[in-house]
Amino acid sequence: MSAETFIQLAHGGGGRLTRELIENEVVPRFGDGPLRGLPDGATLPAQGGRLIFTTDSFVVQPLEFPGGNIGHLAVHGTVNDLSVCGGEPKWLSLAMIIEEGLPLSVLRRVLDSVRAAADDCGVAVVTGDTKVVARGQGDGLYLNTAGIGTAWAEFELGQERIREGDAVLVSGTLADHGMAVLSVRQNLDFVNGPSSDTGPVHRLVGAIRDLGAAVRFMRDPTRGGAAAVLNECVEGRASGILLVETALPLAPATQAVAEMLGIDPLHAASEGRLILFCAPEAATEILKRWRALPEGAGAARIGTVNRDAGRVVLETVTGGHRLVDVPRGELLPRIC
Amino acid sequence: MNYINAFRKPEVAAQFVRLIAEQGRELAAQGKRVHIMEVCGSHTMAIGRYGIRELLPESVELISGPGCPVCVTDPGYIDAAVELAGKGAILATFGDMIRVPGSDSDLTQCRTAGGDVRVCYSPTSAVELAQQHPDREVVFLAIGFETTIVPVVSIVDEALRAGVRNVSLLTAFKLVPPALHALLADKEIKIDAYLCPAHVSAIIGSQAYEPFAKDYHVPCVVAGFEPLDILYGVNGILGQVLKGEAKVENQYARVVRPGGNPKAQERIARYLEPVDAVWRGVGVIPASGLGLRKEFAAYDAEKKLGVTIRPGRQHAGCRCGDVIKGKLRPTACPLFSKVCTPDHPVGPCMVSAEGTCAAYFKYALREPLPGGAS
Numbered sequence: 001m002s003a004e005t006f007i008q009l010a011h012g013g014g015g016r017l018t019r020e021l022i023e024n025e026v027v028p029r030f031g032d033g034p035l036r037g038l039p040d041g042a043t044l045p046a047q048g049g050r051l052i053f054t055t056d057s058f059v060v061q062p063l064e065f066p067g068g069n070i071g072h073l074a075v076h077g078t079v080n081d082l083s084v085c086g087g088e089p090k091w092l093s094l095a096m097i098i099e100e101g102l103p104l105s106v107l108r109r110v111l112d113s114v115r116a117a118a119d120d121c122g123v124a125v126v127t128g129d130t131k132v133v134a135r136g137q138g139d140g141l142y143l144n145t146a147g148i149g150t151a152w153a154e155f156e157l158g159q160e161r162i163r164e165g166d167a168v169l170v171s172g173t174l175a176d177h178g179m180a181v182l183s184v185r186q187n188l189d190f191v192n193g194p195s196s197d198t199g200p201v202h203r204l205v206g207a208i209r210d211l212g213a214a215v216r217f218m219r220d221p222t223r224g225g226a227a228a229v230l231n232e233c234v235e236g237r238a239s240g241i242l243l244v245e246t247a248l249p250l251a252p253a254t255q256a257v258a259e260m261l262g263i264d265p266l267h268a269a270s271e272g273r274l275i276l277f278c279a280p281e282a283a284t285e286i287l288k289r290w291r292a293l294p295e296g297a298g299a300a301r302i303g304t305v306n307r308d309a310g311r312v313v314l315e316t317v318t319g320g321h322r323l324v325d326v327p328r329g330e331l332l333p334r335i336c
Numbered sequence: 337m338n339y340i341n342a343f344r345k346p347e348v349a350a351q352f353v354r355l356i357a358e359q360g361r362e363l364a365a366q367g368k369r370v371h372i373m374e375v376c377g378s379h380t381m382a383i384g385r386y387g388i389r390e391l392l393p394e395s396v397e398l399i400s401g402p403g404c405p406v407c408v409t410d411p412g413y414i415d416a417a418v419e420l421a422g423k424g425a426i427l428a429t430f431g432d433m434i435r436v437p438g439s440d441s442d443l444t445q446c447r448t449a450g451g452d453v454r455v456c457y458s459p460t461s462a463v464e465l466a467q468q469h470p471d472r473e474v475v476f477l478a479i480g481f482e483t484t485i486v487p488v489v490s491i492v493d494e495a496l497r498a499g500v501r502n503v504s505l506l507t508a509f510k511l512v513p514p515a516l517h518a519l520l521a522d523k524e525i526k527i528d529a530y531l532c533p534a535h536v537s538a539i540i541g542s543q544a545y546e547p548f549a550k551d552y553h554v555p556c557v558v559a560g561f562e563p564l565d566i567l568y569g570v571n572g573i574l575g576q577v578l579k580g581e582a583k584v585e586n587q588y589a590r591v592v593r594p595g596g597n598p599k600a601q602e603r604i605a606r607y608l609e610p611v612d613a614v615w616r617g618v619g620v621i622p623a624s625g626l627g628l629r630k631e632f633a634a635y636d637a638e639k640k641l642g643v644t645i646r647p648g649r650q651h652a653g654c655r656c657g658d659v660i661k662g663k664l665r666p667t668a669c670p671l672f673s674k675v676c677t678p679d680h681p682v683g684p685c686m687v688s689a690e691g692t693c694a695a696y697f698k699y700a701l702r703e704p705l706p707g708g709a710s
Binding site (some may be wrong): 255315317 | 340345447563566697698701
C-alpha cells in the first residue's frame with residue numbers, strides 16, 4: 001500500500017492541522033514574499049502609500065443562521081482581514097459557486113445581505129464571477145471575496161512587536177458565531193439561542209488610529225477561536241499570555257450551548273471581533289473608545305503578555321491555572 | 337445559565353481552597369498523605385480544565401482512575417470491529433472510537449482501506465442506517481459505562497419495535513463498581529478514597545459504593561462535575577479521613593439518589609446480563625461487563641456474525657494500562673507528548689476526550705508559571 005496522506009476535515013478547522021498543512025505545503029512554495037509570516041492580508045507597495053490585499057472563501061452550513069447569512073460573512077470576513085492589517089477597506093470582489101437547484105429566493109437574500117453589509121462597511125463590490133455546478137457537486141452556495149484596502153500610516157503591526165507587560169483586549173463576547181452555527185446544525189431549537197456576531201471591525205480600528213503607535217498587533221479570532229490566535233502570537237517566542245477566565249466576555253446563550261456540547265468557548269469562532277495587543281498604558285483608552293461603539297459594547301481586557309515562553313495559560317474561576325491549547329480535530333464528546 | 341455559574345463562583349472556590357488548605361495542614365501534622373482517585377474521566381477533564389490539582393495541598397494527591405470507556409477498551413475489540421467492516425458491515429460508532437488503536441490499525445485506517453465507518457451522535461441513528469441499507473448489516477460499537485449503556489441498548493428496543501433485523505451490537509459494556517473492587521484488591525495501588533462519578537452514580541445510585549466504605553474503609557464521595565462540586569468533594573473526603581471515618585457521602589443529591597434510577601436499571605436487566613470483561617491494562621475482571629441476553633442473540637454481533645473479540649496487542653511502549661490503574665502519571669510515560677500526542681496518539685488515553693493523557697496534554701502546565709501565578 002502506498003503511504004498516501006489524505007486531507008481530513010480537521011485540516012480546515014483552523015487548528016494545528018490547518019497550520020501544518022499551510023506551513024508544509026503553501027509556505028515553502030509561496031512564502032518568501034509578502035506572504036511571509038502568514039498575515040491576514042498582504043501589504044503591498046503602491047504609489048503614494050501601501051495597499052492591503054486579502055481573500056477569503058465561505059462555505060458555511062447552513063447558509064442562513066441566527067444573526068446573519070453567508071453574504072454577511074463574505075463581506076465581514078474580508079473587511080475584517082483588511083482592518084486587522086491596519087487598513088481602510090475599499091473594494092471587494094465577489095465570486096459565487098452556485099449548486100444547481102439553489103432557490104433564487106435564497107440567493108437574493110444572500111446578495112441583499114452582501115449589499116447591506118458592504119454599504120455598512122463603506123466598501124464597493126467592483127468585480128465578480130459566477131459559476132454553477134451540477135446538483136451534488138456543491139453545497140448550495142460557496143462565496144469568495146477578495147478585498148483591497150489602503151494602509152493607515154499610523155499602524156505598524158507585527159507579532160514580533162508583542163512584548164512582556166502588553167495588554168490583551170477583545171472587542172466583544174467570544175464564540176457567538178461558532179455556537180450559533182453549531183446550535184442550528186445540531187438542531188438545538190433554542191428560544192433566545194446564541195446569535196452570530198458577524199459584523200465589521202473597521203470602525204473599531206478606525207476609532208483608535210491616533211493610538212496606533214501603542215498597538216502591537218491585531219487579529220480577528222475566526223476558525224480556531226481566540227485560542228488559535230493567541231497561541232499563534234506567542235508560538236516560538238520568548239513571551240506568553242496569561243488569560244483570566246472571569247474576564248472573558250461570554251453571552252449567556254453562547255456559554256449555555258458551549259456547555260451542552262462540551263466545547264471550549266476559547267476554541268469557537270467569532271466573526272465580528274478583534275483581539276488586540278497594546279502597550280498597557282493605552283488599554284483603558286482603547287477600551288473606552290470601543291465601548292462607545294455598538295460593536296464594541298462588550299469589549300474587555302482578557303489578559304496580559306508575560307515571559308512564559310510560547311505558552312497561553314488561563315487562570316480559571318477556581319484560581320487554578322491550565323494550558324490553553326490550540327483546538328484539535330472535531331469530535332462531539334460522549335456524555336460519560 | 338446563572339445556574340451553571342452558581343457552581344463556578346470564584347469567591348466560593350476560594351473559600352473551599354482555604355478549607356482544604358487547613359485540612360492539608362492537619363493531615364501533614366498527623367503525618368498523613370491522602371491519595372484520592374477520581375474515578376471518572378469527566379472528573380479528570382474538569383480537574384484539568386479548572387486547574388484544580390495545583391490548588392490542593394502537598395499532602396493530597398488526585399489520581400485519575402479507569403473511568404474513560406474508550407481507554408479501557410482492549411485493542412482486540414477494535415480488531416473485531418475491523419474484521420466486521422472487512423465482511424461488509426457498516427460500523428456505526430460515536431466519534432471517540434475512531435482513532436483508538438487496535439492491534440494493527442484503527443477505524444480511520446479501516447475507513448481509508450474501504451471500510452464503511454459512520455460516526456453517529458445518537459445511537460438511534462444505527463436503526464435509521466439499517467433501514468436505509470436493508471441489504472447490509474449495521475453494527476453499532478456498543479462500549480461505555482452504566483450511563484451510556486441505557487441509550488445504546490435502546491437500539492435493540494427500537495429495532496424490535498420497528499421490525500428491523502439488520503442491526504446488531506458489538507458489546508464491550510463495562511461496569512464501574514467491579515473495577516473499583518479490582519483496584520482496591522491490587523496491593524500495588526495506593527487508594528485512600530474514591531471521588532465517585534456523577535452521571536454513573538445517577539444510574540447505579542450512591543448505595544453502590546457502600547461495600548468500599550464498609551469492607552475497605554475507603555471514604556466514597558459522589559460529586560458533580562462543576563469545579564465547586566469537585567472542591568466540595570475533596571473537602572468532604574478529607575473531613576472523613578481526618579475523623580478516621582469511611583462512609584458514602586452523596587454531595588450530588590441534585591441528581592443522584594441513593595438507589596439510582598430504577599427505570600434505567602430495569603432496562604439494563606431486561607436486555608443484558610453480567611459477563612467477564614477485559615479491561616485494557618488490567619486484564620479480565622469477573623462479571624465486570626454486560627452482554628446481551630441469549631434471547632437477544634439476533635442483535636449480538638459476535639453471535640450473529642461469527643466474530644469473536646480476542647485479546648489484542650498494544651504498542652510495546654504504551655503505558656496506558658498503568659495510567660488507567662492510577663499507577664503512572666501520564667507525564668511519567670516516556671511516550672507522553674513526544675511520540676504520543678492527540679494528533680498522533682499511541683494509546684487510547686491520548687485519544688479519548690476523557691482520557692487521562694489527553695487531559696494532561698490539553699490542560700496541565702508541565703512547567704511552572706514564571707515568577708509564580710498572576
